[in-house]
Amino acid sequence: MARSADIVIVGGGLAGASAAVMLGRTDHEVLLIDPHDPPRPDFRCEKFDPSQIRLLRRMGLDGLVLPAATQNRELWVARLGRLADKLAVEQYGILYQPLVRAVRRGIPPQVRFLNGTVAAISLSDDEQTVTLTDGEVVTARLVVLANGLNRALRGSLGIGCQTLSQTHSVTVGFDVVPTASARLPFDSLTYYGERPQDRIAYLTLFRLGTVMRANLMTYRGLDDPWLKAIRETPEAALTSVMPRLAALIGPFAIQGTVRVRPADLYVSTNIEQPGVVLVGDAFGTSCPAAGTGTNKVLCDVERLCSVHVPRWLATPGMEASKIASFYADPEKRATDLSSRRAAYALKARSLADGLLGHAAGYARYVGRLAKGFARRGLARLRSLSQQAGRLSWRRGPAQAGR
Structure with missing residues (x-):
């Protein structure tokens, strides 16, 4: 007899585990399938910046992730052996395996975990059939593909891959x-x-x-x-x-x-299919140098779980037109576009050679120096003002007594 669920999540990395946490807070039956328990080590995102921390808080994941990470409160910015600026920041460092382990610890107990590998998926407008390599079968209304860079399963569904930049x-x-x-x-x-x-x-x-x-x-x-x-x-x-x-x-x-x-920078094609939705790297990749990969993953999961899945499951069927609404989500599209633009812009700036390229590089460096100098000057003035205020307060009562 086949297992059944409302939602099957394939892949238990950052995207899949985060989706399991958020969807597990609802009344829907959720099943997470992943071959690795505990999660295996991987070299992926290792630092959260303020924009990503805001997304974690918005998703209710900050209490899981941040206690397991190391907080960094100050950032130095430098080039050519010289310090250009010092900034107060809120950043957290964490390796990928402890990150996924921390998120998985927050998966509600009603979410079932199946330790296995998906061999095939059969799709329809109403019910999806997921078959594992050991022959076990799971049926669901919706399949969330969060299996990262693994293209084989997507290829079996007729989902293609458009390479935008090889070894970007x-x-x-x-x-x-x-x-x-x-x-x-x-x-x-x-x-x-x-x-x-x-x-x-x-x-x-x-x-x-x-x-x-x-x-x-x-x-x-x-x-x-x-x-x-x-x-x-x-x-x-x-x-x-x-x-x-x-x-x-x-x-x-x-x-x-x-x-x-x-x-590699790529985006999946032929994705508007009934009963299956792609999130994170399964949908498309980002450039680690641009620092936007975690934003893309978390934005995908947040929009899917907070907005689209509740709407889809509120009415019968899971036709392709429903799935298309996720890919057309304005916030998702804006995040994807911003990530892609950042990847190309950073590469162009970093490799710009010749007189104009060098001039632009030094101009950015001088600009950063000027900002740092101005920031330190304002901090110094603020400190002097506070000292003067404290001195004035101390003198006031004494003079009033005389």
Whole structure:
């Protein structure tokens, strides 16, 4: 006898687990299918910025995620070995596996978890049939595909893939430790590439637990010898493209495994089908360097679970026209477009060479210096004003007594 549910979620990563939490708070029967329990390690998003934290709060996930993450309260911005600005920030660092584990802990107990792999899905306007590799069958009104980069299952449904930019970027992840001091002098640092020919967007360093985590955003082919060098001799390879970095942060070493992750930009096609909806990377990817991937995933899940699924399940049927309303959602479309534009714009700026490219780079650096100088000046004036106010208050009662 087949299992049944109102909603089957295929994939228990960030997108699928978040959807399970939100849909599990409703009266609908929800079943989550994933082959990995606990979730396996992966090199994905490792930091939340304020816009993503706002989305977590909007979805009611902040109480699950933020206690498991490391808060960073100050950001240094630098280039060419010089500090341009210091900002007060609200950022959190967390590796992907602990992130997914934290979200999964918040899945309500009424959501059933099936540890398995989906082999096939059969679709119709009314009922969907999900078949696992062990032969088990699950029926549902709606299937949420949140299985990330796995294209095989989507391909079996006739869903295609349009590649927008092959190997658009390559992200390198590693841990950094100081060798001449107990700790580095900042919570987080964004250090921009020094020369366009190095094909580096920026290096971001941020505290994550007891270590300083590094994500280096590059635009290189997978056959680039430098990527081989960063795995084998990481300190020398990093110094070759950022020779002034040590002058700013002090001597350092790279510890542990160096992870390299290429990112293609693609979007799924032929997606308006009955009974199945795609979220997160299953729908389309983003560039990690642009820092918008988590926004896309969380926006997809929030719009689907808060707006569209309640409407769909309120009436009979699950025809393609219902599913199309999710892909046409204005907030989703705006987030997708913004993410794509950010990916191309950052790459163009980072690789801009020649006189105009160099001039634009220095102009941005000088602009950041000016903002930092103005911000520090205002902070100094505010501090002096507060000191003067306190001094005036102290003098007032004493003079009144005389």
